[in-house]
Amino acid sequence: MGVDYYKVLQVDRSAKDDDLKKAYRKLVMKWHPDKNPNNKKDAEARFKQISEAYDVLSDPQKRQVYDAYGEEGLKGQVPPPGAGGFSGMSGDGGGGTASYRFNPRSADDIFSEFFGHSSPFGGMGGMGGMGERGGSGFPRGMFGEDIFGSFRNSTAGEGSGNAPRKGMAIERTLPCSLEDLYKGTTKKMKISRDVIDSSGRPTTVEEILTIEIKPGWKKGTKITFPEKGNEQRGVIPADLVFIIDEKPHSVFKRDGNDLIVTQKLSLAEALTGYTAQLTTLDGRNLTIPINSVISPTYEEVVKGEGMPIPKEPARRGNLKIKFNIKFPARLTAEQKTGVKRYLTS
Numbered sequence: 001m002g003v004d005y006y007k008v009l010q011v012d013r014s015a016k017d018d019d020l021k022k023a024y025r026k027l028v029m030k031w032h033p034d035k036n037p038n039n040k041k042d043a044e045a046r047f048k049q050i051s052e053a054y055d056v057l058s059d060p061q062k063r064q065v066y067d068a069y070g071e072e073g074l075k076g077q078v079p080p081p082g083a084g085g086f087s088g089m090s091g092d093g094g095g096g097t098a099s100y101r102f103n104p105r106s107a108d109d110i111f112s113e114f115f116g117h118s119s120p121f122g123g124m125g126g127m128g129g130m131g132e133r134g135g136s137g138f139p140r141g142m143f144g145e146d147i148f149g150s151f152r153n154s155t156a157g158e159g160s161g162n163a164p165r166k167g168m169a170i171e172r173t174l175p176c177s178l179e180d181l182y183k184g185t186t187k188k189m190k191i192s193r194d195v196i197d198s199s200g201r202p203t204t205v206e207e208i209l210t211i212e213i214k215p216g217w218k219k220g221t222k223i224t225f226p227e228k229g230n231e232q233r234g235v236i237p238a239d240l241v242f243i244i245d246e247k248p249h250s251v252f253k254r255d256g257n258d259l260i261v262t263q264k265l266s267l268a269e270a271l272t273g274y275t276a277q278l279t280t281l282d283g284r285n286l287t288i289p290i291n292s293v294i295s296p297t298y299e300e301v302v303k304g305e306g307m308p309i310p311k312e313p314a315r316r317g318n319l320k321i322k323f324n325i326k327f328p329a330r331l332t333a334e335q336k337t338g339v340k341r342y343l344t345s
Contacts, residue, residue: 002071005053013067017058021114024054028111051107054114167238170229174242176213178249182281182307184215191240194230202231211242216257216308219246252281257317258306264324270294276321280305294323 006013009023027050029035036043056062056074066074174187189209194202211223221244229238246254253260259281265274276288290300299322306317331339 002074003049003053005056005066005071008049008053009057011057015057020054020058024050024058024114028054028114032111048107051110052104055105055110164234164236166236167229167232169224169239169241171241171243173245174211174223175245175247176217177247178252178254179281180213181217181244181246181254182215184308185213187211187213189242191228193228194232196231196233200233209240213244214310215313216310217244218256218310219244251278254307255320256307257309258320259317260320260322262322262324264326265294267325267327270323270325276300278321288321294325296323296325298323 006015009015009020009027011019011023015023028047031043031046031050033040033043033047056066062074174189176185176187187210189211190206191209192204192206195205197203207228209225209228223242223244225240225242227237228240231237251261261278263276263278271293274290274294276286276290278286278288280286286302286305288300288302292298299320302319302321304316305319309315309317
């Protein structure tokens with residue numbers, strides 16, 4: 001039983017030209033002998049079989065013969081009677097049955113033809129000038145991760161319709177004070193990046209990026225500058241992403257859209273009344289009288305004095321005031337008597 005070329009390429013029998021190209025690209029990159037130095041013998045066999053399968057299925061005439069008679073019929077000198085009529089077949093000169101001669105092509109030739117003979121790295125001449133050639137005819141050392149990525153990028157879209165790969169996003173933390181996130185602000189960031197000049201060479205340029213911090217933005221908010229990464233041949237520049245981080249504040253803590261502040265007071269103040277005074281993040285002075293008895297779990301909520309809500313700038317969260325009550329270390333007998341009398345009356 002002959003080899004199932006469709007199974008070798010892992011495609012359906014109805015596979016179109018683009019399907020075959022994608023399958024060949026994926027498999028040949030996986031099984032190229034230079035990418036499998038520790039399993040070279042097996043890789044060479046797989047490499048040749050994958051190449052032969054692609055060569056047959058991507059050629060309409062060869063595929064027509066293969067679909068009708070399989071590998072044996074394709075490679076046999078005389079197919080079964082009635083094989084005449086395939087376009088491009090040559091007669092045997094005797095007026096009998098038609099014959100088809102299958103001439104296997106070099107796997108290296110198919111590989112080079114598929115990916116092109118020019119250097120995918122630019123400025124290095126043909127493929128033969130990129131280093132010592134291995135036994136498979138392909139330069140050794142081509143399959144290191146970085147170089148291999150560049151090779152894929154430079155060939156993406158060539159014969160496959162795939163777009164070039166985009167570089168992985170570059171993320172940087174952008175520390176902001178709570179005041180910045182409360183009022184909003186503008187930050188300017190100076191960056192240096194490599195760009196490709198008119199001669200095709202990389203050159204370093206400096207650029208000022210303006211970042212508008214909106215009131216109410218939270219930690220983790222991302223600001224993206226599309227394609228502001230370094231330019232490279234065959235690669236779409238990466239996006240530059242700034243991620244908002246929130247600096248600790250000496251007075252306030254943030255909880256979503258709310259602000260929390262803790263104030264210290266004496267037990268006497270907690271029992272007899274207390275007036276909280278504080279300065280807001282935008283510099284206003286608030287005076288908040290509290291007439292309730294303040295227990296250790298008591299919380300005063302001041303509506304509308306929290307963080308701005310980004311999607312509704314006119315609205316704000318709440319300000320929550322918590323209390324740290326300072327209890328006396330000791331009481332005299334007279335004080336204890338007075339407290340008991342007061343609390344039990």
